[in-house]
Amino acid sequence: DAGVIQSPRHEVTEMGQEVTLRCKPISGHNSLFWYRQTMMRGLELLIYFNNNVPIDDSGMPEDRFSAKMPNASFSTLKIQPSEPRDSAVYFCASSFQGGLAGYTFGSGTRLTVV
Amino acid sequence: DAKTTQPNSMESNEEEPVHLPCNHSTISGTDYIHWYRQLPSQGPEYVIHGLTSNVNNRMASLAIAEDRKSSTLILHRATLRDAAVYYCILTPSGNTPLVFGKGTRLSVIA
Numbered sequence: 208d209a210g211v212i213q214s215p216r217h218e219v220t221e222m223g224q225e226v227t228l229r230c231k232p233i234s235g236h237n238s239l240f241w242y243r244q245t246m247m248r249g250l251e252l253l254i255y256f257n258n259n260v261p262i263d264d265s266g267m268p269e270d271r272f273s274a275k276m277p278n279a280s281f282s283t284l285k286i287q288p289s290e291p292r293d294s295a296v297y298f299c300a301s302s303f304q305g306g307l308a309g310y311t312f313g314s315g316t317r318l319t320v321v
Numbered sequence: 322d323a324k325t326t327q328p329n330s331m332e333s334n335e336e337e338p339v340h341l342p343c344n345h346s347t348i349s350g351t352d353y354i355h356w357y358r359q360l361p362s363q364g365p366e367y368v369i370h371g372l373t374s375n376v377n378n379r380m381a382s383l384a385i386a387e388d389r390k391s392s393t394l395i396l397h398r399a400t401l402r403d404a405a406v407y408y409c410i411l412t413p414s415g416n417t418p419l420v421f422g423k424g425t426r427l428s429v430i431a
Contacts, residue, residue, distance in 0.1 A: 211364075240418050250365070250421035263418075298364050300419075307353065310419055312364030 211313035213299050219319045225287040228316045231280055232301030240310070241274055241284050242298040250298070256282065289320045325409045330426045333399045341394040341425055343409030348389050351414050356383065356394045357421075358405040365408065365421075368394065404429045 212231040220226050232239050240255040254264040256276045264274070271290070276282040286293055296317050302310040326344040333339040345354070356368040369376055369383045371392070376383040382395040396403055408424040 242421075249423060252418050252420060255418050300364070307370065307414075309367035309370075310357075310365075312366065315364050 211299055211301050211311050213297075213313035213316050215316060216314065217317045217319075219321065220289055222290055222320055223288045224320075225285065226289045226293075226318060226320075228284040228286075228297050228299075228318070230282045230284070230299030230313060232282070232299070233303075233311055234280065236301035236303045236311070237279070238302045239276060239282050240300040240302075241282070242300065242312075243295045244298065244315075245295045253284070286318075289318075291320045294319050325411060325422055327407075327409055327422065327425045329423065330428070332428045332430060333396075335401060335429055335431050336398050339396040339399045339403070339427065341396075341407050341409075341427065342391065343393070344391045345409070345411055346390045348411055349413070352411040353414065354383065354385060354389075354392050355410045355412060355419065356381070357408045357410065357419065358403075359408070359424075360402075360405045365419075368407070399427075399429045401429050401431060403427065 214229045238257050241253040242250050243253055244250045251266055253266045254274045255262055259276045259279055272286055274284045296315045298312050298315045300310045300312040353370055353372050355370040357365040358368050359365045369378055369381050371383045371385055384393045404427055406424040406426050408421050410419050
């Protein structure tokens, strides 16, 4: 298994531009999570899905952030418009069996907004 | 969510055992204890988890206090590759997200 696949690995964009981060979870996993990591705030949960349905998006910082999971094998996190304070590493994770078989994280997307 | 308390940092010599403590005095009866670690420039990775009994796997051992108010992650022989931030996290049973605290930064000295 290739694990959780995130793309791109690095993204540099200008303030005001739209950014789309992508995630392919492990096949068979039924939960998907988006996290953001910064030095100041550590790892923060943004949103999670169970069986492709968003369950809790209370961690999404603003309306500029949106996430979708159109099917079991793909999810996107979109920021529109982007701002410099959105610069962070964004991680996607997936799990099965309530996470007791472990949560698997992707390698992350490092986003820099200039 | 029940909270955990971990030391900010610890240091170990290579090839010696490391005991990473975690206090969780408000743990409920159905909370699982998870340990994850994050190596530099990587996403967090699963280490071990348990409920009441001590657990062993190829990476580490988890010792859980009898009253479950604390636990210890044991790395039997630290290597340079074990230098990472270690997170102790509680989750109730079910598909609940991991909520990360600050963790313990482990340094391993050659």
